Amino acid sequence: MRSAPYAAPMKITADALLFDNDGTLVSSxxxxxxxxxxxxxxxxxxxxxxxxxxxxxxxxxxxxxxxxxxxxxxxxxxxxxxxxxDVPGGVRLLPGTLDLLAGLPQERWAVVTSAGRALAEARLAEAGIRPGLLITADDITRGKPDPEPFLLAAGKLGADPARCVVFEDAPAGLAAARAAGMRTVALTTTTIREELDADIVVADLSAVSARAVDGGVEIIAGE
Incomplete structure:
Protein backbone atom coordinates (compact mmCIF):
# COMPACT_ATOMS: atom_id res chain seq x y z
CA MET A 1 0.00 0.00 0.00
CA ARG A 2 1.20 3.49 -0.80
CA SER A 3 -0.25 5.20 2.23
CA ALA A 4 -1.62 4.90 5.73
CA PRO A 5 -4.30 7.03 7.36
CA TYR A 6 -3.04 10.37 8.64
CA ALA A 7 -3.18 11.02 12.37
CA ALA A 8 -3.77 14.73 11.67
CA PRO A 9 -5.86 16.34 8.93
CA MET A 10 -4.17 16.89 5.57
CA LYS A 11 -4.63 20.13 3.60
CA ILE A 12 -4.65 20.03 -0.21
CA THR A 13 -5.25 22.81 -2.73
CA ALA A 14 -6.71 21.57 -5.99
CA ASP A 15 -8.03 22.80 -9.31
CA ALA A 16 -10.99 20.42 -9.13
CA LEU A 17 -12.53 17.64 -7.05
CA LEU A 18 -13.82 14.50 -8.79
CA PHE A 19 -16.27 12.26 -6.97
CA ASP A 20 -17.31 8.70 -7.61
CA ASN A 21 -21.03 8.35 -6.88
CA ASP A 22 -22.13 5.02 -5.40
CA GLY A 23 -20.23 4.32 -2.21
CA THR A 24 -18.82 7.85 -2.12
CA LEU A 25 -21.69 10.36 -2.34
CA VAL A 26 -24.56 7.93 -1.95
CA SER A 27 -25.15 4.29 -1.16
CA SER A 28 -27.30 2.08 -3.34
CA ASP A 86 -35.19 0.10 -8.34
CA VAL A 87 -33.95 3.67 -7.70
CA PRO A 88 -36.99 4.98 -5.75
CA GLY A 89 -36.25 4.13 -2.14
CA GLY A 90 -33.02 2.39 -3.11
CA VAL A 91 -30.62 5.33 -2.66
CA ARG A 92 -29.46 7.03 0.53
CA LEU A 93 -27.05 9.89 1.08
CA LEU A 94 -23.79 9.06 2.80
CA PRO A 95 -22.60 11.19 5.75
CA GLY A 96 -21.09 14.55 4.86
CA THR A 97 -22.10 14.56 1.21
CA LEU A 98 -24.43 17.56 1.05
CA ASP A 99 -22.40 19.67 3.47
CA LEU A 100 -19.24 19.17 1.43
CA LEU A 101 -20.83 19.78 -1.98
CA ALA A 102 -22.61 22.89 -0.73
CA GLY A 103 -19.27 24.59 -0.18
CA LEU A 104 -17.90 23.91 -3.66
CA PRO A 105 -18.12 26.22 -6.70
CA GLN A 106 -20.12 24.37 -9.36
CA GLU A 107 -17.30 24.67 -11.90
CA ARG A 108 -14.78 23.04 -9.54
CA TRP A 109 -16.27 19.58 -9.12
CA ALA A 110 -17.75 16.70 -11.08
CA VAL A 111 -19.25 13.27 -10.55
CA VAL A 112 -17.42 10.48 -12.38
CA THR A 113 -19.31 7.21 -12.21
CA SER A 114 -19.18 3.76 -13.81
CA ALA A 115 -22.97 3.75 -14.11
CA GLY A 116 -24.73 4.60 -17.36
CA ARG A 117 -26.19 8.10 -17.72
CA ALA A 118 -29.85 7.21 -17.15
CA LEU A 119 -29.05 5.32 -13.96
CA ALA A 120 -26.56 7.90 -12.68
CA GLU A 121 -28.98 10.78 -13.25
CA ALA A 122 -31.79 8.87 -11.53
CA ARG A 123 -29.67 8.06 -8.47
CA LEU A 124 -28.33 11.62 -8.15
CA ALA A 125 -31.79 13.11 -8.52
CA GLU A 126 -33.15 10.75 -5.89
CA ALA A 127 -30.45 12.00 -3.50
CA GLY A 128 -30.93 15.67 -4.40
CA ILE A 129 -27.46 16.07 -5.95
CA ARG A 130 -27.11 18.23 -9.07
CA PRO A 131 -23.58 18.25 -10.47
CA GLY A 132 -22.60 20.73 -13.13
CA LEU A 133 -20.61 17.98 -14.84
CA LEU A 134 -21.45 14.28 -14.87
CA ILE A 135 -19.20 11.72 -16.57
CA THR A 136 -20.77 8.28 -17.02
CA ALA A 137 -20.01 4.97 -18.70
CA ASP A 138 -21.84 6.29 -21.76
CA ASP A 139 -19.23 9.02 -22.26
CA ILE A 140 -16.14 6.83 -22.46
CA THR A 141 -14.65 3.86 -24.29
CA ARG A 142 -12.63 2.45 -21.38
CA GLY A 143 -13.95 2.41 -17.83
CA LYS A 144 -12.25 2.31 -14.43
CA PRO A 145 -9.55 1.15 -13.67
CA ASP A 146 -8.54 2.90 -16.90
CA PRO A 147 -7.86 6.63 -16.29
CA GLU A 148 -10.04 7.80 -19.20
CA PRO A 149 -13.12 8.81 -17.11
CA PHE A 150 -11.12 11.02 -14.75
CA LEU A 151 -9.00 12.54 -17.50
CA LEU A 152 -12.15 13.39 -19.45
CA ALA A 153 -13.64 15.11 -16.41
CA ALA A 154 -10.46 17.10 -15.78
CA GLY A 155 -10.35 18.19 -19.41
CA LYS A 156 -13.95 19.38 -19.39
CA LEU A 157 -13.33 21.34 -16.19
CA GLY A 158 -10.13 22.84 -17.60
CA ALA A 159 -8.16 21.38 -14.69
CA ASP A 160 -4.62 20.05 -14.57
CA PRO A 161 -4.91 16.31 -13.75
CA ALA A 162 -2.01 16.64 -11.30
CA ARG A 163 -4.06 19.23 -9.40
CA CYS A 164 -7.24 17.17 -9.20
CA VAL A 165 -8.31 15.20 -6.13
CA VAL A 166 -10.40 12.06 -6.59
CA PHE A 167 -12.76 10.72 -3.92
CA GLU A 168 -13.36 6.99 -4.29
CA ASP A 169 -14.40 3.95 -2.29
CA ALA A 170 -13.43 1.22 -4.78
CA PRO A 171 -9.96 -0.12 -5.64
CA ALA A 172 -10.77 0.08 -9.37
CA GLY A 173 -11.58 3.77 -9.09
CA LEU A 174 -8.48 4.52 -7.05
CA ALA A 175 -6.36 2.70 -9.63
CA ALA A 176 -7.93 4.84 -12.36
CA ALA A 177 -7.16 8.02 -10.42
CA ARG A 178 -3.54 7.02 -9.83
CA ALA A 179 -3.12 6.20 -13.52
CA ALA A 180 -4.45 9.67 -14.32
CA GLY A 181 -1.79 11.22 -12.08
CA MET A 182 -4.34 12.54 -9.59
CA ARG A 183 -4.28 12.66 -5.81
CA THR A 184 -6.69 10.39 -3.99
CA VAL A 185 -8.92 10.32 -0.93
CA ALA A 186 -10.33 6.87 -0.19
CA LEU A 187 -13.49 6.17 1.81
CA THR A 188 -13.99 3.02 3.85
CA THR A 189 -17.72 2.92 3.09
CA THR A 190 -17.55 -0.31 1.07
CA THR A 191 -13.95 -1.54 1.26
CA ILE A 192 -11.70 -2.21 4.25
CA ARG A 193 -8.88 0.26 4.86
CA GLU A 194 -6.15 -2.30 4.16
CA GLU A 195 -7.36 -2.71 0.56
CA LEU A 196 -7.42 1.02 -0.25
CA ASP A 197 -4.29 2.49 -1.87
CA ALA A 198 -4.66 6.27 -1.55
CA ASP A 199 -2.97 9.44 -0.37
CA ILE A 200 -5.35 9.61 2.56
CA VAL A 201 -8.06 7.30 3.90
CA VAL A 202 -11.18 8.50 5.76
CA ALA A 203 -14.40 6.88 6.93
CA ASP A 204 -16.65 9.07 4.78
CA LEU A 205 -17.07 12.64 3.53
CA SER A 206 -17.95 13.92 6.98
CA ALA A 207 -14.17 13.84 7.57
CA VAL A 208 -13.62 16.29 4.68
CA SER A 209 -14.19 20.03 4.50
CA ALA A 210 -13.67 22.39 1.55
CA ARG A 211 -13.67 26.05 0.68
CA ALA A 212 -13.10 28.07 -2.46
CA VAL A 213 -9.75 29.85 -2.73
CA ASP A 214 -8.15 31.90 -5.49
CA GLY A 215 -7.83 29.61 -8.49
CA GLY A 216 -9.24 26.51 -6.92
CA VAL A 217 -10.48 24.65 -3.87
CA GLU A 218 -8.78 23.96 -0.56
CA ILE A 219 -9.78 20.74 1.18
CA ILE A 220 -8.92 19.45 4.62
CA ALA A 221 -9.27 15.70 4.97
CA GLY A 222 -8.53 13.55 7.98
CA GLU A 223 -9.98 11.81 11.00
Missing amino acids: MESVVRCWTRWAEEYGVTEEFARVELHGRPAADIIGDLLPADRVAEARRRIDELEVE
Missing part, protein backbone atom coordinates in the same frame (compact mmCIF):
# COMPACT_ATOMS: atom_id res chain seq x y z
CA MET A 29 -25.43 -1.15 -2.66
CA GLU A 30 -28.52 -3.02 -1.48
CA SER A 31 -30.24 -2.08 -4.73
CA VAL A 32 -27.16 -3.04 -6.76
CA VAL A 33 -26.94 -6.47 -5.17
CA ARG A 34 -30.69 -7.00 -5.49
CA CYS A 35 -30.78 -6.08 -9.18
CA TRP A 36 -27.62 -7.87 -10.25
CA THR A 37 -28.64 -11.04 -8.40
CA ARG A 38 -31.94 -11.03 -10.26
CA TRP A 39 -30.12 -10.34 -13.53
CA ALA A 40 -27.70 -13.22 -12.97
CA GLU A 41 -30.61 -15.57 -12.28
CA GLU A 42 -32.39 -14.46 -15.47
CA TYR A 43 -29.27 -15.09 -17.57
CA GLY A 44 -28.32 -18.35 -15.87
CA VAL A 45 -24.92 -17.17 -14.64
CA THR A 46 -25.46 -17.17 -10.89
CA GLU A 47 -22.42 -19.33 -10.14
CA GLU A 48 -20.11 -17.35 -12.43
CA PHE A 49 -21.48 -14.05 -11.12
CA ALA A 50 -20.40 -14.91 -7.59
CA ARG A 51 -16.75 -14.81 -8.71
CA VAL A 52 -16.86 -11.48 -10.58
CA GLU A 53 -15.67 -8.16 -9.16
CA LEU A 54 -18.80 -6.00 -9.22
CA HIS A 55 -18.20 -2.69 -7.47
CA GLY A 56 -16.68 0.29 -9.28
CA ARG A 57 -16.73 -1.20 -12.79
CA PRO A 58 -18.96 -0.40 -15.78
CA ALA A 59 -21.86 -2.78 -16.33
CA ALA A 60 -20.65 -3.65 -19.85
CA ASP A 61 -17.30 -4.84 -18.46
CA ILE A 62 -18.99 -6.99 -15.81
CA ILE A 63 -21.36 -8.49 -18.37
CA GLY A 64 -18.45 -9.08 -20.75
CA ASP A 65 -16.88 -11.32 -18.11
CA LEU A 66 -20.04 -13.43 -17.97
CA LEU A 67 -21.64 -13.58 -21.41
CA PRO A 68 -20.57 -13.89 -25.06
CA ALA A 69 -19.88 -10.59 -26.83
CA ASP A 70 -23.02 -10.82 -28.98
CA ARG A 71 -25.22 -10.83 -25.86
CA VAL A 72 -23.62 -7.91 -24.01
CA ALA A 73 -25.68 -5.06 -25.49
CA GLU A 74 -29.03 -6.69 -24.77
CA ALA A 75 -27.94 -7.81 -21.31
CA ARG A 76 -26.70 -4.28 -20.55
CA ARG A 77 -30.12 -2.88 -21.44
CA ARG A 78 -31.73 -5.36 -19.07
CA ILE A 79 -29.57 -4.52 -16.04
CA ASP A 80 -30.05 -0.81 -16.74
CA GLU A 81 -33.80 -1.37 -16.76
CA LEU A 82 -33.73 -3.29 -13.48
CA GLU A 83 -31.54 -0.74 -11.70
CA VAL A 84 -33.42 2.36 -12.85
CA GLU A 85 -36.71 0.79 -11.76
Whole structure:
Protein backbone atom coordinates (compact mmCIF):
# COMPACT_ATOMS: atom_id res chain seq x y z
CA MET A 1 0.00 0.00 0.00
CA ARG A 2 1.20 3.49 -0.80
CA SER A 3 -0.25 5.20 2.23
CA ALA A 4 -1.62 4.90 5.73
CA PRO A 5 -4.30 7.03 7.36
CA TYR A 6 -3.04 10.37 8.64
CA ALA A 7 -3.18 11.02 12.37
CA ALA A 8 -3.77 14.73 11.67
CA PRO A 9 -5.86 16.34 8.93
CA MET A 10 -4.17 16.89 5.57
CA LYS A 11 -4.63 20.13 3.60
CA ILE A 12 -4.65 20.03 -0.21
CA THR A 13 -5.25 22.81 -2.73
CA ALA A 14 -6.71 21.57 -5.99
CA ASP A 15 -8.03 22.80 -9.31
CA ALA A 16 -10.99 20.42 -9.13
CA LEU A 17 -12.53 17.64 -7.05
CA LEU A 18 -13.82 14.50 -8.79
CA PHE A 19 -16.27 12.26 -6.97
CA ASP A 20 -17.31 8.70 -7.61
CA ASN A 21 -21.03 8.35 -6.88
CA ASP A 22 -22.13 5.02 -5.40
CA GLY A 23 -20.23 4.32 -2.21
CA THR A 24 -18.82 7.85 -2.12
CA LEU A 25 -21.69 10.36 -2.34
CA VAL A 26 -24.56 7.93 -1.95
CA SER A 27 -25.15 4.29 -1.16
CA SER A 28 -27.30 2.08 -3.34
CA MET A 29 -25.43 -1.15 -2.66
CA GLU A 30 -28.52 -3.02 -1.48
CA SER A 31 -30.24 -2.08 -4.73
CA VAL A 32 -27.16 -3.04 -6.76
CA VAL A 33 -26.94 -6.47 -5.17
CA ARG A 34 -30.69 -7.00 -5.49
CA CYS A 35 -30.78 -6.08 -9.18
CA TRP A 36 -27.62 -7.87 -10.25
CA THR A 37 -28.64 -11.04 -8.40
CA ARG A 38 -31.94 -11.03 -10.26
CA TRP A 39 -30.12 -10.34 -13.53
CA ALA A 40 -27.70 -13.22 -12.97
CA GLU A 41 -30.61 -15.57 -12.28
CA GLU A 42 -32.39 -14.46 -15.47
CA TYR A 43 -29.27 -15.09 -17.57
CA GLY A 44 -28.32 -18.35 -15.87
CA VAL A 45 -24.92 -17.17 -14.64
CA THR A 46 -25.46 -17.17 -10.89
CA GLU A 47 -22.42 -19.33 -10.14
CA GLU A 48 -20.11 -17.35 -12.43
CA PHE A 49 -21.48 -14.05 -11.12
CA ALA A 50 -20.40 -14.91 -7.59
CA ARG A 51 -16.75 -14.81 -8.71
CA VAL A 52 -16.86 -11.48 -10.58
CA GLU A 53 -15.67 -8.16 -9.16
CA LEU A 54 -18.80 -6.00 -9.22
CA HIS A 55 -18.20 -2.69 -7.47
CA GLY A 56 -16.68 0.29 -9.28
CA ARG A 57 -16.73 -1.20 -12.79
CA PRO A 58 -18.96 -0.40 -15.78
CA ALA A 59 -21.86 -2.78 -16.33
CA ALA A 60 -20.65 -3.65 -19.85
CA ASP A 61 -17.30 -4.84 -18.46
CA ILE A 62 -18.99 -6.99 -15.81
CA ILE A 63 -21.36 -8.49 -18.37
CA GLY A 64 -18.45 -9.08 -20.75
CA ASP A 65 -16.88 -11.32 -18.11
CA LEU A 66 -20.04 -13.43 -17.97
CA LEU A 67 -21.64 -13.58 -21.41
CA PRO A 68 -20.57 -13.89 -25.06
CA ALA A 69 -19.88 -10.59 -26.83
CA ASP A 70 -23.02 -10.82 -28.98
CA ARG A 71 -25.22 -10.83 -25.86
CA VAL A 72 -23.62 -7.91 -24.01
CA ALA A 73 -25.68 -5.06 -25.49
CA GLU A 74 -29.03 -6.69 -24.77
CA ALA A 75 -27.94 -7.81 -21.31
CA ARG A 76 -26.70 -4.28 -20.55
CA ARG A 77 -30.12 -2.88 -21.44
CA ARG A 78 -31.73 -5.36 -19.07
CA ILE A 79 -29.57 -4.52 -16.04
CA ASP A 80 -30.05 -0.81 -16.74
CA GLU A 81 -33.80 -1.37 -16.76
CA LEU A 82 -33.73 -3.29 -13.48
CA GLU A 83 -31.54 -0.74 -11.70
CA VAL A 84 -33.42 2.36 -12.85
CA GLU A 85 -36.71 0.79 -11.76
CA ASP A 86 -35.19 0.10 -8.34
CA VAL A 87 -33.95 3.67 -7.70
CA PRO A 88 -36.99 4.98 -5.75
CA GLY A 89 -36.25 4.13 -2.14
CA GLY A 90 -33.02 2.39 -3.11
CA VAL A 91 -30.62 5.33 -2.66
CA ARG A 92 -29.46 7.03 0.53
CA LEU A 93 -27.05 9.89 1.08
CA LEU A 94 -23.79 9.06 2.80
CA PRO A 95 -22.60 11.19 5.75
CA GLY A 96 -21.09 14.55 4.86
CA THR A 97 -22.10 14.56 1.21
CA LEU A 98 -24.43 17.56 1.05
CA ASP A 99 -22.40 19.67 3.47
CA LEU A 100 -19.24 19.17 1.43
CA LEU A 101 -20.83 19.78 -1.98
CA ALA A 102 -22.61 22.89 -0.73
CA GLY A 103 -19.27 24.59 -0.18
CA LEU A 104 -17.90 23.91 -3.66
CA PRO A 105 -18.12 26.22 -6.70
CA GLN A 106 -20.12 24.37 -9.36
CA GLU A 107 -17.30 24.67 -11.90
CA ARG A 108 -14.78 23.04 -9.54
CA TRP A 109 -16.27 19.58 -9.12
CA ALA A 110 -17.75 16.70 -11.08
CA VAL A 111 -19.25 13.27 -10.55
CA VAL A 112 -17.42 10.48 -12.38
CA THR A 113 -19.31 7.21 -12.21
CA SER A 114 -19.18 3.76 -13.81
CA ALA A 115 -22.97 3.75 -14.11
CA GLY A 116 -24.73 4.60 -17.36
CA ARG A 117 -26.19 8.10 -17.72
CA ALA A 118 -29.85 7.21 -17.15
CA LEU A 119 -29.05 5.32 -13.96
CA ALA A 120 -26.56 7.90 -12.68
CA GLU A 121 -28.98 10.78 -13.25
CA ALA A 122 -31.79 8.87 -11.53
CA ARG A 123 -29.67 8.06 -8.47
CA LEU A 124 -28.33 11.62 -8.15
CA ALA A 125 -31.79 13.11 -8.52
CA GLU A 126 -33.15 10.75 -5.89
CA ALA A 127 -30.45 12.00 -3.50
CA GLY A 128 -30.93 15.67 -4.40
CA ILE A 129 -27.46 16.07 -5.95
CA ARG A 130 -27.11 18.23 -9.07
CA PRO A 131 -23.58 18.25 -10.47
CA GLY A 132 -22.60 20.73 -13.13
CA LEU A 133 -20.61 17.98 -14.84
CA LEU A 134 -21.45 14.28 -14.87
CA ILE A 135 -19.20 11.72 -16.57
CA THR A 136 -20.77 8.28 -17.02
CA ALA A 137 -20.01 4.97 -18.70
CA ASP A 138 -21.84 6.29 -21.76
CA ASP A 139 -19.23 9.02 -22.26
CA ILE A 140 -16.14 6.83 -22.46
CA THR A 141 -14.65 3.86 -24.29
CA ARG A 142 -12.63 2.45 -21.38
CA GLY A 143 -13.95 2.41 -17.83
CA LYS A 144 -12.25 2.31 -14.43
CA PRO A 145 -9.55 1.15 -13.67
CA ASP A 146 -8.54 2.90 -16.90
CA PRO A 147 -7.86 6.63 -16.29
CA GLU A 148 -10.04 7.80 -19.20
CA PRO A 149 -13.12 8.81 -17.11
CA PHE A 150 -11.12 11.02 -14.75
CA LEU A 151 -9.00 12.54 -17.50
CA LEU A 152 -12.15 13.39 -19.45
CA ALA A 153 -13.64 15.11 -16.41
CA ALA A 154 -10.46 17.10 -15.78
CA GLY A 155 -10.35 18.19 -19.41
CA LYS A 156 -13.95 19.38 -19.39
CA LEU A 157 -13.33 21.34 -16.19
CA GLY A 158 -10.13 22.84 -17.60
CA ALA A 159 -8.16 21.38 -14.69
CA ASP A 160 -4.62 20.05 -14.57
CA PRO A 161 -4.91 16.31 -13.75
CA ALA A 162 -2.01 16.64 -11.30
CA ARG A 163 -4.06 19.23 -9.40
CA CYS A 164 -7.24 17.17 -9.20
CA VAL A 165 -8.31 15.20 -6.13
CA VAL A 166 -10.40 12.06 -6.59
CA PHE A 167 -12.76 10.72 -3.92
CA GLU A 168 -13.36 6.99 -4.29
CA ASP A 169 -14.40 3.95 -2.29
CA ALA A 170 -13.43 1.22 -4.78
CA PRO A 171 -9.96 -0.12 -5.64
CA ALA A 172 -10.77 0.08 -9.37
CA GLY A 173 -11.58 3.77 -9.09
CA LEU A 174 -8.48 4.52 -7.05
CA ALA A 175 -6.36 2.70 -9.63
CA ALA A 176 -7.93 4.84 -12.36
CA ALA A 177 -7.16 8.02 -10.42
CA ARG A 178 -3.54 7.02 -9.83
CA ALA A 179 -3.12 6.20 -13.52
CA ALA A 180 -4.45 9.67 -14.32
CA GLY A 181 -1.79 11.22 -12.08
CA MET A 182 -4.34 12.54 -9.59
CA ARG A 183 -4.28 12.66 -5.81
CA THR A 184 -6.69 10.39 -3.99
CA VAL A 185 -8.92 10.32 -0.93
CA ALA A 186 -10.33 6.87 -0.19
CA LEU A 187 -13.49 6.17 1.81
CA THR A 188 -13.99 3.02 3.85
CA THR A 189 -17.72 2.92 3.09
CA THR A 190 -17.55 -0.31 1.07
CA THR A 191 -13.95 -1.54 1.26
CA ILE A 192 -11.70 -2.21 4.25
CA ARG A 193 -8.88 0.26 4.86
CA GLU A 194 -6.15 -2.30 4.16
CA GLU A 195 -7.36 -2.71 0.56
CA LEU A 196 -7.42 1.02 -0.25
CA ASP A 197 -4.29 2.49 -1.87
CA ALA A 198 -4.66 6.27 -1.55
CA ASP A 199 -2.97 9.44 -0.37
CA ILE A 200 -5.35 9.61 2.56
CA VAL A 201 -8.06 7.30 3.90
CA VAL A 202 -11.18 8.50 5.76
CA ALA A 203 -14.40 6.88 6.93
CA ASP A 204 -16.65 9.07 4.78
CA LEU A 205 -17.07 12.64 3.53
CA SER A 206 -17.95 13.92 6.98
CA ALA A 207 -14.17 13.84 7.57
CA VAL A 208 -13.62 16.29 4.68
CA SER A 209 -14.19 20.03 4.50
CA ALA A 210 -13.67 22.39 1.55
CA ARG A 211 -13.67 26.05 0.68
CA ALA A 212 -13.10 28.07 -2.46
CA VAL A 213 -9.75 29.85 -2.73
CA ASP A 214 -8.15 31.90 -5.49
CA GLY A 215 -7.83 29.61 -8.49
CA GLY A 216 -9.24 26.51 -6.92
CA VAL A 217 -10.48 24.65 -3.87
CA GLU A 218 -8.78 23.96 -0.56
CA ILE A 219 -9.78 20.74 1.18
CA ILE A 220 -8.92 19.45 4.62
CA ALA A 221 -9.27 15.70 4.97
CA GLY A 222 -8.53 13.55 7.98
CA GLU A 223 -9.98 11.81 11.00
